[in-house]
Every structure is written in structure tokens, then in C-alpha cells.
Amino acid sequence: MSRAVPAVSRALDILELFRDEEELGAPQIVSRLGLPRTTVHELLNTLADRGYLSRLGDEGTRYRLGVRLFELGGAYESRLDLAREGTIAAAAVSARSQETVHVAVRDGDEVLYVAKTDSTHSVRMVSAVGRRLPAHCTAVGKMLLSALSRTEFDVLYPPGRQLTRMTARSLGTPAELWQALDRVRADELAHEFCESNDAVSCVAAPVRDRTGKMVAALSLSVPVHRWTSVPGTQWDEWAREGAESLTRALGGR
The missing domain is CATH 3.30.450.40 (GAF domain)
Structure with missing residues (x-):
């Protein structure tokens, strides 16, 4: 059996939280996943920088799904x-x-x-x-x-x-x-x-x-x-x- 990469699994866990929520704050994500606060913030920043999440508000502490996921979903659906x-x-x-x-x-x-x-x-x-x-x-x-x-x-x-x-x-x-x-x-x-x-x-x-x-x-x-x-x-x-x-x-x- 191949070994899962923990960082990738955690990033995907974050994205999957948004299947049922339009937007989430960093503290909510920390609480739901039980991950260290620093780890969650690093993952959120990476996902947002790559377009998989969008930051909301002036402080940028709340997030929703980003346009990159829409692009990937469209590509998947077209095939x-x-x-x-x-x-x-x-x-x-x-x-x-x-x-x-x-x-x-x-x-x-x-x-x-x-x-x-x-x-x-x-x-x-x-x-x-x-x-x-x-x-x-x-x-x-x-x-x-x-x-x-x-x-x-x-x-x-x-x-x-x-x-x-x-x-x-x-x-x-x-x-x-x-x-x-x-x-x-x-x-x-x-x-x-x-x-x-x-x-x-x-x-x-x-x-x-x-x-x-x-x-x-x-x-x-x-x-x-x-x-x-x-x-x-x-x-x-x-x-x-x-x-x-x-x-x-x-x-x-």
C-alpha cells in the first residue's frame, strides 16, 4: 500500500469541509480538524495563494472555495x-x-x-x-x-x-x-x-x-x-x- 502524504491529506481535509459550508474561518477549521493552529494557517495560505481558496474581508481570516476548483471541476465534467x-x-x-x-x-x-x-x-x-x-x-x-x-x-x-x-x-x-x-x-x-x-x-x-x-x-x-x-x-x-x-x-x- 502506498504511503499517504500527511500535508496533502490535511489540505484535502480542509477543502472537503467546504462541501457543506459556504465559508469558514480559520478558528473553525482548527476546531473541526483538531490540527495545530500554525499548521492550519500555513495550509490555508498555500491553498489561497494557489487559488483553491479565496480570502474574504479585509483581514482575510475567512475563506471560501476558490476559482481553481471551479476550473478543475469544469475540466472533469467535460471529460x-x-x-x-x-x-x-x-x-x-x-x-x-x-x-x-x-x-x-x-x-x-x-x-x-x-x-x-x-x-x-x-x-x-x-x-x-x-x-x-x-x-x-x-x-x-x-x-x-x-x-x-x-x-x-x-x-x-x-x-x-x-x-x-x-x-x-x-x-x-x-x-x-x-x-x-x-x-x-x-x-x-x-x-x-x-x-x-x-x-x-x-x-x-x-x-x-x-x-x-x-x-x-x-x-x-x-x-x-x-x-x-x-x-x-x-x-x-x-x-x-x-x-x-x-x-x-x-x-x-
Whole structure:
């Protein structure tokens, strides 16, 4: 294991304090980090001189994040590729679970798969990168639809509309779908039991960008005969961990 450089770690600890605070004074930083006052002042001066912090007021004893971080963040964001980052996250979850993992985005009432890592087991899946499926039939779709307001939902799914059924278990009406989305919002997880494939169940978790907006969903797809081979909460945990990893890669929290 490589050795961390204490001074660099302390400087990063200071910067990370500003994730939840618009501005901080030197005494507050000393108190929160438990570092010597002289050390904190030296680090603050260095960070401010390099543009990572900005001094406030005539005395310059209070600080906020500097423009250099905005420049670095912009450079990072401009290089983000959801498909690439999604593939990395999906592969990591698949390696742990040995099951198929998808990342998808919503386009109207459909989901578009942008990344996929196949299970190590032999099983036929209905999905493929670039393929679209009805959002209401999939766990990723339900997760993404849960971000809609009631007004947005009613525009997309007018009352009385009959929904496409991929299996006998698929939801058939907007009322059924809205009720299912209430559960998704409460759990921050979406489940689908044989609604897009008679032999497969799925769980999906939300992927967010740096603004907190849900931009994608990551799901685990498991044949029903293996779904009970591990505790159900384990599938949920793997989906959450994968979605959180992808969220961090996209600059979210």
C-alpha cells in the first residue's frame, strides 16, 4: 500500500469541509480538524495563494472555495462519459454478484440501455446496449420515472391509457404504475419481478449528477431461480453500492 502524504491529506481535509459550508474561518477549521493552529494557517495560505481558496474581508481570516476548483471541476465534467463510467461501475457490481448489471437512462416512456455487463452464468437477457424497453416494465425505468412530478407523469401517462405488457406481470394502467412509483420513492429502490422477462427479476438504484438530479439508474438482473439463493437485501445492497459508485464518478454525492 502506498504511503499517504500527511500535508496533502490535511489540505484535502480542509477543502472537503467546504462541501457543506459556504465559508469558514480559520478558528473553525482548527476546531473541526483538531490540527495545530500554525499548521492550519500555513495550509490555508498555500491553498489561497494557489487559488483553491479565496480570502474574504479585509483581514482575510475567512475563506471560501476558490476559482481553481471551479476550473478543475469544469475540466472533469467535460471529460465525463456516462457510458464509459457506467460500464466501469456495472463491471464492478457484476464481479461481486456474478449477475448481469445494466445502466440506463430515460427517454420519454422508454429506457435506453447505455451500459451492460453480462452475468458469468448462462442466461438469456432481453436487454442490450442501445436497446429500448418500456420504462414501466423495468426496474431501471421505474426508478427513473419516480423522479417525475404528478403533472409530468400525467402528461406521459394520461389516465385511461393502456400500457404495453411484456409479460402477464407487467403493469397495465397508469394508476397501477403511479402506485408502484410511490413505493419506489419511499424505498429509493425499484424492483421488478418478471415484468419484462418471465424468468428474471431486477432491482435498481438511482444515479445522480453533481446537482442531485437523477440522470440514470443501475440495476441487477437475476434469474428467478437464483433470486432466492442470497438474501434479498444483498441484491439491494449491491445495486445501491454500484449506483453510489457511479454517482461519485459523475461528481454527485
